Amino acid sequence: MSRIYNFNAGPAVLPLDVLETARDELVDFNGTGMSILESSHRAKAYAAIHQEAQDNLRSLMNIPDNYAILFLQGGASTQFSMVPMNLLLPGKTADYANSGSWAAKAVKEAKKVGSVNIAADCQKEIPTRVPSVSELRLTEDAAYLHITSNETISGAQWKTFPEPECPLVADMSSDILSRPVDVSKFGLIYAGAQKNLGPSGLTVVIIRKDLAEKAPENLPTMLRYATHIENDSLYNTPPCFSIYILALVTRWIKKQGVETLFRINREKAAVLYSAIDASEGWYKGTAAREFRSDMNVTFRLPTEELEAKFVAEAAKAGFAGLKGHRSVGGIRASIYNAFPAEGVTALVGFMDEFRKANS
């Protein structure tokens, strides 16, 4: 089979190693006589996977003991509601940095729950960016400050995190484990798994346990973080197979180390941004330079017609998923942890040829 270069923004490319292991184990998992897809979530075979997935995340991210690692469902979109339902208590205000499409969705859901202060708003700026730490106008005694560490659609990323007095809550869906992060500086981190961690259908939540204790009593049981902390994410049946793939992906990351992956990720992004900058404005980066994402490289071509032609010819040449998000257009190359460096080099070659042929 010929494996193509998959630039999809999520679900996204996974390490070939992981896929081959999953294939080899799919019908009979570890000699149990059944597939991991068929294992009870209370059985020993699955329990070991559940534990390994947690242990790998804890060691890779240096997650302190007073933080729980939860495996939930419903994506970051469900976290947009769970965060304020659990942490935005009556009489309090939550600060939100509105950095783009995803932050705006988080804001929309939080406003249904309680009082929200927009600490900074650059959602619609072009070039795209996230706020600078210095421009945040924070509420005194806020319930929390919410940020979106990487805006998948606009291709802008926080390079330095704010350090507010209140708990810092971050949607890290599109850059978790792509770089070292000091978890102890955060109150809560959440991430859909389908970019850097595994397949869709799994949301990872890393939460300082004490923050879960004050949630209102009458919340739906499934929407209380405390439910999942107390039951080790086994209150009901978890998305076992997605957790299994996360265990395999984090096993793969452990072989390399987060620092190494971070260096490679920066190099991959630098190669692409250099190619854009070297095109003398023919390719034009969407994000302001200091906020350029290492995960989602977004750029425009001289016309929308050329963008459509670029996407179509790239697909024929074996580069999938380069079309920008339907809400903004343009081109987006998502180059998460598992995206190979040679794919970036190949894309740069294609970009050069395409420019020469169409200038």
Next chain:
Amino acid sequence: MSRIYNFNAGPAVLPLDVLETARDELVDFNGTGMSILESSHRAKAYAAIHQEAQDNLRSLMNIPDNYAILFLQGGASTQFSMVPMNLLLPGKTADYANSGSWAAKAVKEAKKVGSVNIAADCQKEIPTRVPSVSELRLTEDAAYLHITSNETISGAQWKTFPEPECPLVADMSSDILSRPVDVSKFGLIYAGAQKNLGPSGLTVVIIRKDLAEKAPENLPTMLRYATHIENDSLYNTPPCFSIYILALVTRWIKKQGVETLFRINREKAAVLYSAIDASEGWYKGTAAREFRSDMNVTFRLPTEELEAKFVAEAAKAGFAGLKGHRSVGGIRASIYNAFPAEGVTALVGFMDEFRKANS
């Protein structure tokens, strides 16, 4: 490899055909050069799977056009809240038939949302059962009547469904597609996939579309059925791989037909119940005869010590997952669609020998 008999209550046994297809396609799906685990949920390859999964369910269950088929996350446990949040409007009362552990959980969540009438309560009766249609005390102009079509833990099942004037809502997690059901008699049906439909991490909701229209405006976006109806379950990233497996499982069911599966399911259950009844009280069925589940056959042995010994020796003999739910003890043999008839015959043989050796 030697495949064992998997009596787990869920996640549960899947057709070997399905596992082998999933294995063969895992690294390269349909010549796309990527795994289905890596496919964008907006890509053509995945879109065909999403559509096939819906089409298969619609044809197998004869689902009328005014019903939507939704692929959600969070399990039946999340539906316990979503149903009343969307359908139990202010000033209304919802009727609940409290038939066991699962119905009781649905009641608990509904009470957080609004007014609940317990239309019948046999949750704690031994032998276990579900209510008779005739004993239901229904509210006039109720928002809906909620039933649990099969109580997975107690092993009791509705054989005849009530036909209230209000919409009928059913948790069919453990018997969906195990028997023909007239969907047009229901307002809403929901089911965790991990018993008869596929792996965990996917919840199927079949809803008469008009029922979704009156939900309060301020519900979290992800908890509104209307969100998912309007977006064809693609408002955010769905659990793609679980939906893919559901597509394969329903493809497998289509080859046989629901009527055939129903006949086989009844035969499998009858073989087990006959063995229990023929033991002259040594094995004792947990459920009242007329409500005995075709999916979860529950029984007791003379002592708890013998039950522990039975489970341990059965496991050694290649019968996995026979321990009853930790909340009630005893023995439970879950024999969903994909459980092979020869596994039931083999278990009956084991039961006879065990009884002779321990009487």
